[in-house]
Amino acid sequence: MSKTILIIANITNTHTHRFIREFKKRGWKVHVISIQPPNRDNLVEFEDSIIKLPTNILYNFLTKIPFLKYSEFHNINSGVKWYEPYSITSVFNYVYLLCFIKRIVKKNNPAGIFSIYLTMNGFLSVLTGHKKIVSSAAGGDISDHRFTSIKYWLNHPTFLRIATHNSYKVLGFDQNTFEPLFTRKKCRIDNIIWMQHWGVETDKFLPLIDNKKLDNEVCKFICSRPYRPQFDFESILLALKMLYQNNHHIQFIIASGAQSTENLEYLNKVLNETGCSGAEFITILNHIDYRELPNVIQKCDVYIDPINIHKFPETANWGVSGSLLEAMSCGLIPIISRRSGVDWILPPESNPFIYDNVEDGLLFALENAVASKKNKKIRMAMRHAVIEKANWNKNLDIIEDFYRT
Numbered sequence: 001m002s003k004t005i006l007i008i009a010n011i012t013n014t015h016t017h018r019f020i021r022e023f024k025k026r027g028w029k030v031h032v033i034s035i036q037p038p039n040r041d042n043l044v045e046f047e048d049s050i051i052k053l054p055t056n057i058l059y060n061f062l063t064k065i066p067f068l069k070y071s072e073f074h075n076i077n078s079g080v081k082w083y084e085p086y087s088i089t090s091v092f093n094y095v096y097l098l099c100f101i102k103r104i105v106k107k108n109n110p111a112g113i114f115s116i117y118l119t120m121n122g123f124l125s126v127l128t129g130h131k132k133i134v135s136s137a138a139g140g141d142i143s144d145h146r147f148t149s150i151k152y153w154l155n156h157p158t159f160l161r162i163a164t165h166n167s168y169k170v171l172g173f174d175q176n177t178f179e180p181l182f183t184r185k186k187c188r189i190d191n192i193i194w195m196q197h198w199g200v201e202t203d204k205f206l207p208l209i210d211n212k213k214l215d216n217e218v219c220k221f222i223c224s225r226p227y228r229p230q231f232d233f234e235s236i237l238l239a240l241k242m243l244y245q246n247n248h249h250i251q252f253i254i255a256s257g258a259q260s261t262e263n264l265e266y267l268n269k270v271l272n273e274t275g276c277s278g279a280e281f282i283t284i285l286n287h288i289d290y291r292e293l294p295n296v297i298q299k300c301d302v303y304i305d306p307i308n309i310h311k312f313p314e315t316a317n318w319g320v321s322g323s324l325l326e327a328m329s330c331g332l333i334p335i336i337s338r339r340s341g342v343d344w345i346l347p348p349e350s351n352p353f354i355y356d357n358v359e360d361g362l363l364f365a366l367e368n369a370v371a372s373k374k375n376k377k378i379r380m381a382m383r384h385a386v387i388e389k390a391n392w393n394k395n396l397d398i399i400e401d402f403y404r405t
Contacts, residue, residue, distance in 0.1 A: 002111040004029045005403065008125050009116035010036045011043065011050060014290045015198050015322070016116060020049055022396055023114075031108050035097065035120065037089045051104060055096045059089035094120070102128050112403035117141060118170065119156070122163030134402050135163055136171040136198070137178065157185040164188040169402050171195060173390075174319050177341040181317060196345070198322050199392035200329045207331030207383055208298035217249045219370045220300040222332070224293065225323040227256040229266050230315055232308035235358040237274040237282075243366050244281045250370065252304075255285045255296055294330065302369040303327035305336040308358055320345055325390050328382040333369045335362075345389055349381040 005023050009016040011034035023030050030049045037059040038050050062085035097104075105113070105128040112132035115121040122135035141160060164170055164187040172178040173196040182189050221240065225231070240252050256267070271277040288296055297303075305324050309316040319341030324334055328345075336342060338354050346354065352368040355361025372378050 002109060003027060004031065004108065004110045006030075006105060006108060006110035006113045007032045007115070008034075008113060008121040010034055010121075011038045011046065012036050013116070017046070017290070018198075018201075018392075019114065019116070020046055022392075023400075024049075026396075026400060031110065033097065033101070033104065033124075035090050035093045035124075037086065037093065051108070053093050053096055055089065055092040058092055059085060062088065097124055098127070105130060112168075114399070118163040118167075119159040122167060122170075123159040126163055126166035131168060132403055133167045134169045134171065134399060135167045157187075160185055161187050164191070167191065169193055171399070174341040174344045176344065177317055177319055193398070195395055195398065196325070196390035199390045199395040200322065200325045200386050201392045202329050202383075202387050203393075205294045205297065205326045205329035207329075207379065218251055219249060219302060219373050220251045220253060221302045221304050221335075221366075221369075222253040222255060222297060222300040222327065223304045223306055223323075224255040224297060224327065225306060225321055227254075227263050227267050229263065230312045231306035232311050232358070233267065233270050233306055234274055235308060235311070235362060236304055236306060237270065237276045239358070239362045239366055240281065241274065241276060241279070242363055243370075244279075247370065248281075251281055251283060253283045253285065253296075253300060255288060255293070293326070297327050297330045297332065300327075300330075300332060301373045302366075303332045303334050304366075305334060307339070308337060309339050310357060316340065325386050329386040331379040331383050333372060333379060334382065335365050335369055337361075345385055347381045347385045349378045 005028045007016065007019060007023075007030060009019070009032065011032055016032070016034075020030050020032060031051055032046065032049045033051050033053075037056050038046075038052070043050070065085075101124055110130070112134065113125045113128065113130050115125040115133065115135045116138070118135050118137050118141045122133075122137075122141075125133045125135060160182075164182065168191065170188075170192045172182075172192050172194060175192075175194045178192070178194075179189055182192070223233075223236070227233070237252075240250065244250055254267075268277070271282075276282055285296070303324055305321070307315045307318060317340060320336070324336065325345070328334055333353055334346065334350060335353050335355075336346070336350075337358070338356050342354065352372070353365045355365045
């Protein structure tokens with residue numbers, strides 16, 4: 001059996017990097033095809049794996065134009081406005097792959113194909129006709145919110161149906177959330193494996209719950225999820241502002257990672273509108289390398305999930321994020337709104353921190369978290385839930401076995 005794996009995924013995505021490293025560690029030769037151009041300086045590590053498409057010449061040409069610069073590592077505190085030819089190149093790459101992906105796969109002769117996201121990457125995978133395609137579904141794949149945009153067209157259910165019907169296996173987490181949506185969109189469901197397929201590297205995201213940390217009166221809240229305008233940071237900031245009026249022993253750390261200029265401008269606008277710009281209890285971190293993220297999370301006590309399905313209905317089926325699971329693996333208490341996809345992972349000890357709506361429940365959940373900061377039993381229950389249900393190494397064993405059989 002050939003021990004070559006082809007990954008079709010966004011090469012600039014942190015999770016893609018994790019899969020590349022893991023498959024290599026397990027002795028696989030890895031090739032990667034990406035619609036998105038490989039345009040980060042830190043991708044030197046993966047140069048031997050990336051299949052460079054001829055259309056990427058366009059990206060290299062455009063980056064030589066002075067006012068077109070890549071903004072992925074935009075510094076949130078600098079105020080510098082950058083632009084980038086990223087989307088233009090992605091469109092050309094997509095068209096190229098529609099025409100030539102079968103030829104590319106035949107040349108590399110992989111034992112199997114692994115794709116992250118069904119609608120585009122999974123769709124491209126099945127065009128190859130390969131028999132061992134494992135595609136992982138994610139929040140964007142199963143969004144049930146309709147709106148007129150190019151993004152919705154790219155996530156059209158037709159692509160989803162083609163990808164699920166022709167994949168060997170599909171990975172989906174939280175059956176209660178995914179299965180009804182897949183059924184409604186007339187997708188195949190008998191080949192779905194229900195698991196949190198991206199999982200958490202629990203041997204790296206470890207708790208740092210020592211007595212010295214617990215005795216510290218300051219309760220540190222964190223959100224480490226990449227910022228999007230669909231996230232309700234406004235309500236979070238206003239609730240924390242109210243909490244701070246009665247308790248100055250709190251700190252909110254925004255560790256949102258690499259961002260586009262547009263997203264950062266929107267975040268700064270929300271900070272200004274809520275009166276929180278420059279507030280003493282808020283710390284905004286610049287980009288953190290993913291491998292350094294555990295050190296940041298370990299020093300905190302509470303993770304705040306930014307989804308509010310009442311304000312942004314399109315987020316109703318996004319489930320729980322890898323960021324939340326990473327924080328729980330470090331023993332953090334999760335603050336999260338009650339919605340589909342939450343119950344499968346959160347243990348009973350999390351009930352005081354789950355709220356039904358922002359107006360009546362968010363501030364109360366924050367107060368409960370502050371009061372429970374020193375409770376080791378509660379915090380370790382969060383970690384054990386992740387180890388049991390979203391363990392990276394265990395999940396990779398399952399995925400790897402699909403290519404062996």
